[in-house]
Amino acid sequence: MSIISLIIKREFIAKVRNKSFVVMTFLSPLLFVAVAVFIGYLSSMKAETKRIAIHDETGLFASDFLKENKKHGEYKYLNLSEVSVNALKDSIVKENFAGLLVIPITNSEKELESKIQFISNNSPSISFIENTQDIISSKITKINFEKAKLDTVAIKKAKATVNIHLAKASGEESLKGLNEIKIFIGGAFGYLIMMFIIIYGNMVMRSVIEEKTNRIIEIIISSVKPFQLMIGKIIGTTLAGILQFMIWAIIGLGLMFAASAFFGVNVGPSARISPEVMESAQHQLSGSMQMYIAEVWNLPIASIIIGFIVYFIGGYFLYSSFYASIGAAVDNQTDSQQFLLPILTPLILSVYIGFFTVVNDPHGTVAVVFSMIPLTSPIVMLMRIPFGVPWWQITISVSLLFATFFLVVWFAAKIYRVGILMYGKKPTWKELYKWLKY
Known part of the structure; x- marks a missing residue:
């Protein structure tokens, strides 16, 4: 078994056996469902006149x-x-x-x-x-x-009331609000990637800081190269995070259905709608709903799912290399704050670009350019894919993302190699630049 696979196994087992990991894995869905049920209960209460x-x-x-x-x-x-x-x-x-x-x-x-x-x-x-x-x-x-x-x-x-009917060039009838549905689907996947990067990127950073503080890192690098250690930590933490997400999804959905079935509580905004109104709305909108469902199924679902997996892996690996470098450069999480803002800024920028630019002009210059830039493409491109993106743009975007990942890993490994053995001094941006030359 290769050294990297051993490190991956070690990191994965260390994460899943951690008490806080186990507790939060099973406690978080309960908290989420409890909050959802509580919101549904509050929304069903009549406000004071x-x-x-x-x-x-x-x-x-x-x-x-x-x-x-x-x-x-x-x-x-x-x-x-x-x-x-x-x-x-x-x-x-x-x-x-x-x-x-x-x-x-x-x-x-x-x-x-x-x-x-x-x-x-x-x-x-x-x-x-x-x-x-x-x-x-x-x-x-x-x-x-x-x-x-x-x-x-x-x-x-x-007085005239105008109702414009939308249609495609092929003659098929189109529907209003499809752009909002598409941006919601793309935004949901993009937001999931951003949250995964923030949560588990910090986990990688904390793991490096902990081993560095306990001086365990000095023993580990006597047997493995710093680059192998960094890659193993990133992949091992990723697998632990994916396992936790899967458990959350299964338990959360099961608990929400159970709460709705056994306690008669509607979870979410639908709790505010009475059954009579819902039944009337279903009769009136049944035809439209069928058309909306048909339009959703006509979306490039395969491209969306494959794109999510590819950009999920590429985006997480890219940002995790930054987090690992920061963890190697500092001695505690307090010192890491000065380096986190430049990492989080592209993620926040990509969300704003997606919701304020892609929804209005998914094929415009701004949307296309930021879907190519590796630091923003994992979120912006996912928001564009439901609108239909040419294959060559996706190919260029993915190629740039993974090329940048390998380039960043190469630079990050230099910072990691020097930083993991540096103690007692708060590094500056100037010192990090010097480390890149070693």
Whole structure:
């Protein structure tokens, strides 16, 4: 058996036998499911209805607000126009009402637009203010139409509602929102890679720092080369991480289904939707849902899965070599903070580029360029693949990624070779550069 395979086996066994690894492997899914069930329970609870007092001196708007009581239960409007404003303000101070809407009498509707007040102890939400403004502006607009002797019924009938149907050049009908579905699929895989890199890259770094601090590293490198040790640590930690992820997925899905079946708790946002509404929506959207499912199956699923595996391996190995070098260069995790930001910056940048650029222009210059750059390609290219990427771009991107990986490993091995035997001194960027020349 080769030396690297022995190191891989040693690292893998050391990780999976660690008590914290075992505990977190089986405890994390329980925590995630408990949080999901708790969120589902909270979302199923009805929010407290907020009472809004209305003092309408014009007598024109109160009835429109009272109609809102039938639409939703979050706010309950009460017409208290006969009560003085000062008395209602006292009620606001005593928190008998969540707010007071004061609509005064003015000389004209134009003047009224800037005279309306909403009084409350706490700032109202933007959606509440916008809804209130819409109700009042719609009423004033209707009054203006009537004063101008315009036929409001005719105007309402004259309003056009345009619904653009999407279609492909082949003649097949397309659907709205497919871009969002594609970016969600690609983003989910890209986010998984980023989290894996951060979690298990740090694990590689901590392992190197621990062995260096305990002086075990001096004994190990007497039998193996630093490059072999670094590669073995990266691969061994990767296998342990993949095993942990698989256990999380199996246990997590099993517990979520069990919680939903045995306790009758809907997990996630669907808990807010009543069964009657869900049944009605299923009948109305069954045709559309079938089309969406068909469109999802028409995505390049094989390319997405293969791309995920390739970029997962390449991206993790590339960044893990950086983490291993940092672990070799420092004596404790506190000293490593100055070197982590340059590593995390490309990952964060790739997520922002993916969600703000790829979704709008997946084949644009920015998206294409950053899907080729090795430090950002594992995430950006995965977000582009669901939109359909030419094979030559994927080939170039993967080639650059693995070529950069081997180049970085070569440089990182130099830092690793010198750094693992350096003690008691906090390294600087200038010293790391010197180590590359040794």
